[in-house]
Amino acid sequence: MTALHSQAPAGETGGEYAFAYLDEQTKRMIRRGLLKAVAIPGYQVPFGGREMPLPYGWGTGGMQVTAAILGGDDVLKVIDQGADDTTNAVSIRRFFSRTAGVATTTRTPEATVIQTRHRVPETPLSNDQILVFQVPIPEPLRFIEPAETETRTMHALRDYGIMHVKLYEDIATFGHIATAYAYPVTVDDRYVMDPSPIPKFDNPKLDMNPALMLFGAGREKRLYAVPPYTRVVSLDFEDHPFAVQRWTECCAVCGSRDSFLDELIVDDAGTKRFVCSDTDYCRQRQQETGQ
Amino acid sequence: MNAAQPLSQAHVEVDAPLLQVSGLTRLYGPDTGCQDVSFELYPGEVLGIVGESGSGKSTLLGLLSGRCPPDRGSVAYRDHHGQWLDLYSASEAERRTLLRTEWGFVEQHARDGLRMGVSAGANIGERLMAQGVRHYGRLREAGLEWLRQVEIDPARIDDVPSTFSGGMQQRLQIARNLVSGPRLVFMDEPTGGLDVSVQARLLDLLRGLVRELNLAVVIVTHDLAVARLLADRLMVMRRSRVVETGLTDQVLDDPQHAYTQLLVSSVLQP
Numbered sequence: 043m044t045a046l047h048s049q050a051p052a053g054e055t056g057g058e059y060a061f062a063y064l065d066e067q068t069k070r071m072i073r074r075g076l077l078k079a080v081a082i083p084g085y086q087v088p089f090g091g092r093e094m095p096l097p098y099g100w101g102t103g104g105m106q107v108t109a110a111i112l113g114g115d116d117v118l119k120v121i122d123q124g125a126d127d128t129t130n131a132v133s134i135r136r137f138f139s140r141t142a143g144v145a146t147t148t149r150t151p152e153a154t155v156i157q158t159r160h161r162v163p164e165t166p167l168s169n170d171q172i173l174v175f176q177v178p179i180p181e182p183l184r185f186i187e188p189a190e191t192e193t194r195t196m197h198a199l200r201d202y203g204i205m206h207v208k209l210y211e212d213i214a215t216f217g218h219i220a221t222a223y224a225y226p227v228t229v230d231d232r233y234v235m236d237p238s239p240i241p242k243f244d245n246p247k248l249d250m251n252p253a254l255m256l257f258g259a260g261r262e263k264r265l266y267a268v269p270p271y272t273r274v275v276s277l278d279f280e281d282h283p284f285a286v287q288r289w290t291e292c293c294a295v296c297g298s299r300d301s302f303l304d305e306l307i308v309d310d311a312g313t314k315r316f317v318c319s320d321t322d323y324c325r326q327r328q329q330e331t332g333q
Numbered sequence: 334m335n336a337a338q339p340l341s342q343a344h345v346e347v348d349a350p351l352l353q354v355s356g357l358t359r360l361y362g363p364d365t366g367c368q369d370v371s372f373e374l375y376p377g378e379v380l381g382i383v384g385e386s387g388s389g390k391s392t393l394l395g396l397l398s399g400r401c402p403p404d405r406g407s408v409a410y411r412d413h414h415g416q417w418l419d420l421y422s423a424s425e426a427e428r429r430t431l432l433r434t435e436w437g438f439v440e441q442h443a444r445d446g447l448r449m450g451v452s453a454g455a456n457i458g459e460r461l462m463a464q465g466v467r468h469y470g471r472l473r474e475a476g477l478e479w480l481r482q483v484e485i486d487p488a489r490i491d492d493v494p495s496t497f498s499g500g501m502q503q504r505l506q507i508a509r510n511l512v513s514g515p516r517l518v519f520m521d522e523p524t525g526g527l528d529v530s531v532q533a534r535l536l537d538l539l540r541g542l543v544r545e546l547n548l549a550v551v552i553v554t555h556d557l558a559v560a561r562l563l564a565d566r567l568m569v570m571r572r573s574r575v576v577e578t579g580l581t582d583q584v585l586d587d588p589q590h591a592y593t594q595l596l597v598s599s600v601l602q603p
Binding site for chain 1: 425452458462463469470472490
């Protein structure tokens with residue numbers, strides 16, 4: 043593996059793996075799918091998903107998208123639940139630094155490609171960045187309508203009344219819309235999309251975001267995309283408008299009041315502390331306040 | 334029968350048919366399915382389709398309601414703007430819109446017509462949400478109102494249909510269909526599989542709603558008592574063909590076709 047470590051395209055060097063693990067034809071196929079996905083925002087494009095050297099559910103979809111779009115001079119950041127140092131993030135980052143030899147970073151502004159699971163970084167993204175989401179279940183209609191043939195027809199005919207049935211059930215059961223993650227959105231006034239299991243706290247960040255956002259579902263073999271500066275609207279009711287989570291506490295480390303907080307139990311007595319889920323954002327703020 | 338309605342309105346409504354069916358044919362084999370069915374249905378009219386098992390009743394209902402395309406023939410529907418729409422040359426989107434706004438379909442088994450995983454309120458509200466109602470309070474109100482209309486305790490609005498009895502499920506299905514104010518409702522043996530007392534209650538309710546809302550109904554049944562109670566007009570089917578049509582009382586009291594005579598005489602008298 044060390045032979046691969048610092049090399050650019052393996053095709054040129056005769057390495058054991060192609061650049062970024064997948065062979066060129068596969069990457070081309072995925073890129074064609076991505077072009078279609080970008081052309082029809084929110085539409086799920088089927089693609090020939092490949093076996094990746096990690097189990098489904100660990101980010102195989104996101105990895106295939108990343109592999110397809112990665113170039114030799116890209117800088118990659120991988121986060122899992124907002125953190126750069128969790129097992130999944132560390133192994134995917136190392137995987138690409140080995141098989142593609144690309145530079146990696148944990149700093150959001152320096153990255154050109156960010157693969158993520160569960161979060162959109164707190165630091166605003168720019169229009170030369172690409173955000174790649176790992177998606178477990180791409181079909182937002184599935185929980186109400188299990189038949190795939192039927193959900194596809196519903197997408198085609200824009201027959202989305204059923205999405206509100208789910209929200210109605212939430213209000214009827216809990217008194218408010220209790221869906222806290224994978225909160226359905228309408229993209230570009232057309233397709234209803236599952237924004238992958240990000241907290242609904244991150245939904246407003248998708249709206250008119252300057253970065254390109256690509257979604258890959260490995261098990262279900264679907265790609266979809268939100269192009270830069272696209273309208274993304276969260277579904278709601280007139281008398282129960284969409285609202286994001288708020289915390290009464292601030293981050294125990296950096297004192298942030300506007301970031302998504304994780305609740306941690308820190309001792310056996312059940313003492314709770316809240317810290318930023320986005321580790322890079324938290325570190326940036328610590329540095330700023332430290333100076 | 335609609336004495337309470339202003340006469341002038343009734344006249345305008347009755348002037349033109351709601352549904353025009355001509356030469357409708359769908360065959361699965363020789364004389365299996367249904368063939369050469371033509372009729373007109375007027376607003377507020379209840380048409381009963383009776384016949385033995387396998388005579389093509391349900392096939393005909395499927396053809397009429399846009400569920401399966403016919404081999405030959407056409408179904409034309411006059412919408413509330415007075416425009417004629419040919420069901421099978423219309424786009425699927427138009428057909429679907431029709432099916433969830435101006436039409437209703439009451440399935441024989443309530444489980445097929447209901448979403449069993451969501452509450453009664455959500456079941457009733459689904460059509461309204463599909464039509465773009467985005468106000469929870471109003472959906473809720475409609476849910477409570479329709480539960481009352483079909484004689485289900487409004488306190489059960491948040492219960493899922495699987496906790497309801499068979500009769501209640503069937504009534505919930507009816508409410509779910511009527512909430513959008515349809516003009517035409519298809520019913521496939523709505524009282525099949527219910528016990529006799531529940532059947533009587535459901536029929537009573539249906540009869541009231543049909544008269545009150547001036548619904549046109551096509552009802553498939555093999556129960557002549559149901560047909561007698563609900564239908565204005567009857568079509569008797571046998572081996573994929575309509576063998577006799579006429580006013581319900583006329584067909585049942587003075588059957589002309591040999592098969593109809595057999596059917597009528599085979600009803601057990603208690």
